[in-house]
Amino acid sequence: MFSVNLSSERVRRAEFILEGMRNGQPIEALLGYQFERGLHDRTSESAERDDVAVLELNQFILSYRQAFPFESREVAQSGSVGAVETMPANSVVNGLRLTQSMLSPTNGYGLNGIDPPVTLPDAKQGQAILAEQNRLLDSLDAVKDLLMAENAYQLVLGNFDRVAAVSLAQKDAHIPPELQVINTPRGSDFTFTNRVTLHFDDLDPSLPSSNPWPNSPMTPRAYAETGMNHWLGQALGIDLKKIHCSVYWTEKKPDGKDTNLQQDRHTIMLADLGIQPIDFVWMVNISPEETGGATELETRIAFNYRRIHNIPDDRTVRIEFNHPKTEGEKTFAQLFPLARQLRALLGSCRALNALDFLPASGGKATTIPIDKNNPKGYDQNELRSRVQSLLISLETLADSLDGTASPSVDLVFINDPNDAIDDEAYTGNLGDAYKKLEAMKLTFTDADKVRVSFSLTDAETLHQHLRAIANFAIADAYPPQSNVVSDAVKVDLLARAHRIARQLRHEERQDGILDRVKKEFNKATTNKPIEEQVLILLQAGKILFGETLDWIPKFTYHNEVDLATADAAHEQLLTHAVEAIPGITKEEVVEEWLQGLARVRPNLHRWEVVRTLVDILNDQDLDLRPVQVPFRANDSWLAVVFPEKDPNDPEKIKPFGISRDTLSIVAHGISAFKVGARKSGILLDDWTEEIPTNQEITGISFRFNQPNAAPPQALLVAITPEETGSWNWEDLVGIINDTLDRAKRRAVEPEQLEQQEQHSSVWNALWPAMVSEFSTQWESDISLDLMRMQDFAELETFYLNILTKK
Secondary structure (H helix, E strand, O other): OOOOOOOHHHHHHHHHHHHHHHOOOOHHHHHHHHHHHHHHHHHHHHHHOOOOOOOOOHHHHHHHHHHOOOOEEEOOOOOOOOOOEEEOOOOOOOHHHHHOOOOOHHHHHHOOOOOOOOOOOOHHHHHHHHHHHHHHHHHHHHHHHHHHHHHHHHHHHOOHHHHHHHHHHHHOOOOOOOOOOOOOOOOEEEEEEEEEEEEEOOOOOOOHHHOOOOOOOOOHHHHHOHHHHHHHHHHHOOOHHHEEEEEEEEOEOOOOOEOOOOEEEEEEEHHHHOOOHHHHHHHOOOOOOOOOOOOHHHHHHHHHHHHHHOOOOOOEEEEEOOOOOOOOOEEHHHHHHHHHHHHHHHHOOEEOOHHHHOOOOOOOOOOOOOOOOOOOOEOHHHHHHHHHHHHHHHHHHHHHHHOOOOOEEEEEEOOOOOOHHHOEEEEEEHHHHHHHHHHOOOOOOOOOOEEEEOOHHHHHHHHHHHHHHHOOOOHHHOOOOOOOOOHHHHHHHHHHHHHHHHHHOOOOOOOOHHHHHHHHHOOOOOOOOHHHHHHHHHHHHHHHHHHHOOOOOOEOOOOHHHHHHHHHOHHHHOHHHHHHOOOOOHHHHHHHHHHHHHOOOHHHHHHHHHHHHHHHHHOOOOOOEEEEEOOOOOOOOOOOOOOOEOOOOOOOOOEOOOOOOEEEEEEEOOOOOOOOOOEEEEEEEEEEEEEEOOOOOOOOOOOOOHHHOOOOOOOOOOOOOOOOOOOOHHHHHHHHHHHHHHHHHHOOOHHHHHOOHHHHHHHHHHHHHHHOOEOOOOOOOOOEOHHHHHHHHHHHHHHHHHHHHO
16 A cells, blocks of 8 residues: 555656546557657757757657557457458557567667567667556556555445545446545635626517618518517628629539630629528528538529529539628638638527526526526517417418419329320319328429429429528528529429418328427416426427527516626626736736636637637627625625625725625626516526635545554663663763664655765666575575675775785
């Protein structure tokens, strides 16, 4: 137990190996990573020094990968007769095999025998390689020590299940659980919670001022989340006529391949697409690598290009999103990174509620008693109205596809291609036509079984309705054809309408979008708890728009007055930080705080990227404002720095402390703490911080048998050097001093002596005498008579002195 070494460096290396194993990495690769990094670091360190030559070790990494390859084996499944395949490693040294190998100059430090031969390390390089090999062995020993310490720690705590888990992991070569012995317990002065929030305005979608892009009409997504849509419009930019892409078409060669001739190049503005910011964000692929046909955005661009410039549908359209722009304009490609980040951010956050702004203790000031039936402060009626309104809108559009008022179509069913007498004529609305076709197991595209006659006016109307349905995140509804004159396009349009109509609702199966939305919506009865109603309505809204929209319920604060008071004094929170940190402004305090957290908090990193892109593209700041509740006069922002003494103590004696739960809120949005308005927004991130005490009282406890306990002092048995019948003071003092001298010598380890290079040869000569048995009674024992060697050494010295004098 006393040989266990848990220095911080060894613990870090052991944790690196254990954490890598938990993440699925083999120990061979983890040790290989350490070995390669060690060679690289030694090269870099020597290059930075002026007093030594550069120790080139990076050149041997590839050679050691070849000499000690890491192989992974594919284990055949039960019953398989195929051969087991051995696959090469993922370009790393097999560190475990390296630790089991004897490296020496005679075998080129393990590099002899490589084909083709490589330059072998020289003496200095070899010593560095041996040192790294020893570090690998030390790392393995550190893992063993750490697991042993974990066992002892859990055993003292009486946590025998944990002891068994660690022991079994060692015995069966399994991955051990998270270790707790390395977590140093710390006391804390107080704890507090951090929350970063993004707030949207409470807007009426029917008002023109709620439309961030006035050149485009409000769409269903924009009606569903008007506040979010308005904020996205400000982030992306207001002037749609300055955001463009370039479009042209190319002809095909006789062999079907496109020519490179660019025909009718025109500019398509974002304003031409008739979409809102929230639509644009969700139409952009979440990653540039997403492919698989034209996206909805590309389909809309191609359609508008053909329709505006009268380009035939048979032309192959090409879109350049990053075409050179004129002064003051932006391209689609410039907005894509921002749109992707916005989509990723919105998709990874949850909606806010009233409890997010209430400290755990409930706060000191509340203006509204907390309703037990609605602790989160939801406005369920407003959410119900939004979902119901859009449900009715989609039902109206569905009626235009299959309702009684849907357009009329003429069909002729061909029973015998050679005899027109048997043909069956049918005329009716689209809904009845769908049923007729389904009964006969036919579609509009079965040209040999059915002839279709559809008027141009009705085709234009149907085309318009399908485009409107596509705005409900049903991308397949958007028809790519810009001209519906030809019979072939009309047939394709009718087939698309049939497919989308059944996707929306199905009379028999009741599994369409509208069927499921109405079924879910009807569950949200008013006799249920409000929070349950909200969850049901949110699920209904999710069915309505799929994964392309996150509905955000609106709510009201419980502690509105306290939040408004704290917001009015938010400048005071930063006063002490400005005084304590030299050369910093209040704005920079928040900026530095956010930049530091963005490195370790994924969502805050996304938010920081969004802020940077908005600043670059639109020259506007997405500022953050910290507030702290419960409100305290002369308070300081706990997230950065706070004074040692309580500023409200007249004598400045009482230490600064928080006796109640405190909530630090960093918010973006002018309506965040506006009194009297409903709130909506998303929680970007939250976490709890503990402020540790400046001093800790530590100690070591041990278990002992109390009835048989004895004082911890040692007993020294003194033996008189000369029997005189009594002790004298000088002998006793000499024995004690000799004992202390011997204790000091025993405290010196061999490794420490080896570090003294100037004495290493002397100690090497004395090691046998220190580690072997010896006896003066050599006649009866098999041992080394080192006393005789001492006599020989004295004689040798005597004769050397005589010879030297001669």
